[in-house]
Amino acid sequence: xxxxxxxxxxxxxxxxxxxxxxxxxxxxxxxxxxxxxxxxxxxxxxxxxxxxxxxxxxxxxxxxxxxxxxxxxxxxxxxxxxxxxxxxxxxxxxxxxxxxxxxxxxxxxxxxxxxxxxxxxxxxxxxxxxxxxxxxxxxxxxxxxxxxxxx
Numbered sequence: 001x002x003x004x005x006x007x008x009x010x011x012x013x014x015x016x017x018x019x020x021x022x023x024x025x026x027x028x029x030x031x032x033x034x035x036x037x038x039x040x041x042x043x044x045x046x047x048x049x050x051x052x053x054x055x056x057x058x059x060x061x062x063x064x065x066x067x068x069x070x071x072x073x074x075x076x077x078x079x080x081x082x083x084x085x086x087x088x089x090x091x092x093x094x095x096x097x098x099x100x101x102x103x104x105x106x107x108x109x110x111x112x113x114x115x116x117x118x119x120x121x122x123x124x125x126x127x128x129x130x131x132x133x134x135x136x137x138x139x140x141x142x143x144x145x146x147x148x149x150x151x
Contacts, residue, residue, distance in 0.1 A: 005031050005113040006075075008102045009066060016094035017086075025083045027076070037115050046119025047126060054114045059107040063095035066110050 014024045032040075034053050041049040060066040070076065102108055120126060 006070075006110060008098065008108075009063075009070075009110060012063070012098035012101060013090075013094045015097050016090050020087070020090045020093055027082075027086065031113070032115060034113075034115060037117050041117055041119040044119070045122065047122050049117070049119040052116045054116075056112045056114060057109050058112065059104075059109055061107060063098040063108055064091075066098075066108065067091070 010027075013027055017024045034051055038049055038051040041051070060069065076082075098108055
């Protein structure tokens with residue numbers, strides 16, 4: 001699944017471009033999905049991998065403030081064949097669409113997904129997973145013997 005980072009900004013800009021220019025081009029770099037991040041660690045040879053994600057929503061005064069912050073963060077499109085210029089009228093239309101569709105109480109939200117990854121280099125001293133079916137008890141038995149009063 002696709003990342004949820006900046007989905008509202010992407011959709012507002014896409015709608016504005018369709019309306020003003022008759023087509024859409026990407027303005028933000030492609031995002032890494034959580035599953036893809038975990039797969040990358042495994043394919044790179046790491047063991048005991050863990051991937052976690054935080055979804056953070058930040059409020060901005062307006063769409064132009066968000067665009068300035070994205071530029072400062074380096075969150076433009078890093079693809080070499082990207083379109084280098086967006087007409088002012090398209091940006092103004094995107095700002096109006098963003099504020100109309102997503103604005104709340106005089107601010108606009110921007111959602112960012114932060115992905116955390118950790119993996120360990122293979123080592124002989126690393127714990128190994130037990131063989132499938134070698135457990136001494138079933139997870140189904142965990143709740144047996146407890147009543148709602150003791151949990």
